[in-house]
Amino acid sequence: MSGISEEIGTAKSSSGLARLSVSEKMGYGLGDAGGTIVTGLISNFLTFFYTDIFGLTPAVVGTLFLVLRVIDAVSDPLIGIVADRTSTRMGQFRPFILWTAVPLGLIAFLTFSVPDLAYHWKLLYAVVTYFLLSVLYSLNNVPYCALVTKITTNPLELVSCQSWRFALCGVAGFAVSVGLPIMVDYFGQGDPVRGYQYGVGVLSCLAVIMFLLCFYGVKERVVAKVNHTFNLRESLKSIRHNDQLLLTFIMSLLIISIFNTKGGAALYFITYVLHGDATYTSLFFGMATLGGIAGSILVQYLTRRFEIRRIYFWVNVVLALAHFAVAFVPGTATTLWLGLVFICCVVLGFILPMHFTLVTFADTYGEWKSGRRSSGMNFAFNLFFVKLAWAVAGVIVSVTLTIVAYRSGADNQTSASLAGITMLSTVIPGVLHMLLAITVRFFRIDNQLVARMEQELGR
Secondary structure (H helix, E strand, O other), X not given: OOOOOHHHHOOOHHHHHOOOOHHHHHHHHHHHHHHHHHHHHXXXXXXXXXXXXXXXXXXXXXXXXXXXXXXXXXXXXXXXXXXXXXXXXXXXXXXXXXXXXXXXXXXXXXXXXXXXOOHHHHHHHHHHHHHHHXXXXXXXXXXXXXXXXXXXXXXXXXXXXXHHHHHHHHHHHHHHHOHHHHHHHHHHOXXXXXXXXXXXXXXXXXXXXXXXHHHHHOOOOOOOOOOOOOOHHHHHHHHHOOHHHHHHHHHHHHHHHHHXXXXXXXXXXHXXXXXXXXXXXXXXXXXXXXXXXXXXXXXXXXXXXXXXXXXXXXXXXXXXHHHHHHOOOOOOOHHHHHHHHHHHHHHHOOHHHHHXXXXXXXXXXXXXXXXXXXXXXXXXXXXXXXXHHHHHXXXXXXXXXXXXXXXXXXXXXXXXHHHHHHHHHOHHHHHHHHHHHHHXXXXXXXXXXXXXXXXXXXX
């Protein structure tokens, strides 16, 4: 490939510590806002779509999610290798966002379409479209996550970038969680198949626009030599010896399992426990999304006063206890549930900006220890655990529904099925939050060590 552009190649490494403009932070955030449209569709709607609209059984859906993660174990690291070896006039990681924008939007649309085929052909269609959605998302998101290492090395600016990222992700999540039920009702006119197809089509176009705005809105200014003589064995060795990076893999698995378990169970909980209609569903998701946006913004002020690791730990302890407590709130208290969801999601919104800042710290830690910079590989493995969490959450939801003999339709719900659906939204996420808090106790990179690493790396 051609060399990095003159603008990037002549930038001083110290510019990585400079303050970033709001427009660039927004541009960076829009990249994952587009990705959030995809993941929001997967986490909040795909399980329900497959079981109640597409016509698959919960057991088949859980198997589908799990089997495709085995493929990700190979494809995601390969994408990381390609990203680490890429060098173009547009930069190292930015081009992938441009190249994947339209294909990813198209395959998201096709995934939520129901072909008029026999069952076995429909199953094959679901496997192929979900597989392509997963691979294209990786091709987009692995370089995107690594891109922040090329934008800035300033710890406060990293948190600020991540805060903008997840605030905008909250807006995108709002468009998905609130907008899709409304569009399904509007476009479908009683036909949910058509409603989902058209609604997801609109959201997919919005995602493509966000990807393109990200590509044109950011600049790679932090200089790091692109390793054209990539050694897979050495890179895997450096990852294996980076104990802090390995911890972030576990943390990613747990936190995304929480989000996707709650998201995957949400429609079941709203529909069958809270007996919510389309308006209440949009309001429920709207309160959750607004809470998440508020939390993503507020966390910047907390991290200026307190150590990120400590905030991360205590937030998960509080959320674990809160989820155990709300298990005793009756489903008839529908207005109270809206308030509880908002408060919970404000606190939950603190987590993702801090989490991905800690992942970036661990990436720098690996370079400091080994002298090798493999951001693409590091974020690829992290994304693999993120997508493994999609499968874990899908299995948790599917297995729980299978155990309680869930059948679609309000008239088919039993006390056992309602109890299982409630546990998916309360007790099970609480257990995962407690496990995450325990894991964070072993993470030891603080702001002082980050400053030391950047100084010794000459940035």
